[in-house]
Amino acid sequence: MTSRTDTDHRLSAWRFITTFGIVSLLADVVYEGARSITGPLLASLGAGGLVVGIVTGVGEAAALGLRLLSGPLTDRTQRFWAWSISGYTLTIVSVPLLGLAGALWVAAALVIAERVGKAVRSPAKDTLLSHATSVTGRGRGFAVHEALDQIGAVTGPLVVAAILAGTGNDYGPALGVLAIPGVLALSLLLWLRRRAPTPADYETEPVLLPSVTVTTRAAATVSLPRAFWTYAVFTGVTMTGFATFGVLSFHMVHRGVISAAWVPVIYAAAMGADAVSALVSGWAYDRFGSVTLAALPILAALIPFLAFTTTPAVVLVGAMVWGASVGIQESTLRAVVADLIPPRRRATAYGIYAAVLGGATAIGGALTGFLYDVSVPALVIVTAAIQLTALAVAAVVLLQRRAREPARDEAAPH
DSSP: OOOHHHHHSSSOHHHHHHHHHHHHHHHHHHHHHHHTTHHHHHHHTTOOHHHHHHHHHHHHHHHHHTHHHHHHHHHHHOOHHHHHHHHHHHHHHHHHHHTTOOSHHHHHHHHHHHHHHHHHHHHHHHHHHHHHHHHHOHHHHHHHHHHHHHHHHHHHHHHHHHHHHHHTSOHHHHHHTTHHHHHHHHHHHHHHHHHOSOGGGGOOSOOSSOOOOOOHHHHTTSOOOHHHHHHHHHHHHHHHTOOOHHHHHHHHHHTTSSOGGGHHHHHHHHHHHHHHHHHHHHHHHHHHGGGGGGHHHHHHHHHHHHHTSSOHHHHHHHHHHHHHHHHHHHTHHHHHHHHHSOGGGHHHHHHHHHHHHHHHHHHHHHHHHHHHHHOHHHHHHHHHHHHHHHHHHHHHHHHHHHTTOOOHHHHSOO
């Protein structure tokens, strides 16, 4: 059955989501391609390990922490397209210029600028997508977008690797060619804005929690619901016990399980698992509701059991489980935020949520890295204990939403 909003718009909700997904795919080719060689590039300009760690750490902190500012500002101005376009433009311009950087400080500034671009656009982009997913089903809509996004995350590093191999590790051409998908992404984004200038019109159904009628100016002062904060705690607990791929890849090479040359290939395979997991978990969320959140801490607890062994096949399985976990994080977890928060406060909520996610991820990376140096069995035990706690918090989230959440088999679009 066709939604009324689909007939009112030149673009259907699904076409809006898939087109935005292609924008993200092309943008991921650009910035994931650059991120795959950031360390070696900075090293070629004279950076040591400490400088590389500081620059990339500051960049990731900016990408997530600055959303605490960009989210509320997006809600206050209600200029979602302007924030999205500005953020993508900053990323698309920074990456090709990075290939021309002749000084370490210039390259460092451009690495951070690229991450700032992500902070600028993400709350607005997620809010725009959340409107269309109200028609398609939150889980499925965000899942399809994430699957398309991850195609770019796989393609970008492979393109850069191929060009480096053909040019004798010349970073200029490898990064310069990324301007092509960047221009395509920005052009498609501008086209999408012309075809669907007010995506909020897609959202005709009320969110699951009671909304508050407020003016644009007052929107920035309305409190977020308790269920959102409980959900943020669940995410934070889960991610403090989540091993980063950096720790996984360090183990692979340090223990001689897999050669360094194969690490990017394994990462690309993990991104493929990410895409598949996003689609499966998104469908499950629309069909079964919040109970699907339990899959994330269960998968996160399995990662150390598998990835930190010394058997290559088992380590590979662990990397795939890691990728599947990331797929849930990048799709279904974002969908839940849209179901919890009314449109007027959604960009603010996405900004806060990203900051919680980023801070917990940083803690998780440091904790698992420290525990790895101390004892792998200790890492396994501590991670399992953290994820067991996360399951308990997930039960609270489920109980809070059960009374408000309609039966998914009846409410989900068919």
